Amino acid sequence: MDRSAYKALGLLLKLLFGGIASFFLLVSLGLAVRNVIIINTYQHASGEVVSSRSTGSGKLSSYEIRVRYDGLKGKITGEAREVFLNYSKGDMVSVYYHRESLRDLYINSLRGLWFLPIFFGVLGSIVSYFVVRMILDDRKADKTAVRKP
Numbered sequence: 001m002d003r004s005a006y007k008a009l010g011l012l013l014k015l016l017f018g019g020i021a022s023f024f025l026l027v028s029l030g031l032a033v034r035n036v037i038i039i040n041t042y043q044h045a046s047g048e049v050v051s052s053r054s055t056g057s058g059k060l061s062s063y064e065i066r067v068r069y070d071g072l073k074g075k076i077t078g079e080a081r082e083v084f085l086n087y088s089k090g091d092m093v094s095v096y097y098h099r100e101s102l103r104d105l106y107i108n109s110l111r112g113l114w115f116l117p118i119f120f121g122v123l124g125s126i127v128s129y130f131v132v133r134m135i136l137d138d139r140k141a142d143k144t145a146v147r148k149p
């Protein structure tokens with residue numbers, strides 16, 4: 001392979017990994033914005049865990065948590081899906097619920113609301129670091145090649 005083929009391959013890799021990094025960062029931003037909207041617009045209540053069941057297997061399985069809480073219309077049982085922390089029956093939790101959808105809940109915890117935005121943000125940042133590093137290394141190599149007679 002000649003030098004131009006290596007440059008084309010390097011450019012393709014930078015574009016590919018740059019796109020992947022951008023995707024992860026945009027997903028992280030979207031989830032973070034959704035959580036800020038939930039915190040600012042949904043109603044907040046304290047409740048008690050009624051039941052918890054796993055929806056997957058392994059360490060990254062999520063849970064469906066049923067919570068009984070005091071809502072606008074008295075005691076209501078709702079469900080929080082895709083929670084990455086298991087709760088036991090009887091645990092007290094803080095939840096966010098929407099006035100029009102009283103049964104859909106978000107558990108107010110660092111891991112409950114912020115795990116996915118942080119995960120995708122860190123992943124996107126790591127990939128971005130390596131893309132920037134590849135770009136800077138290529139620029140340094142180009143400057144070195146130009147200086148040689």
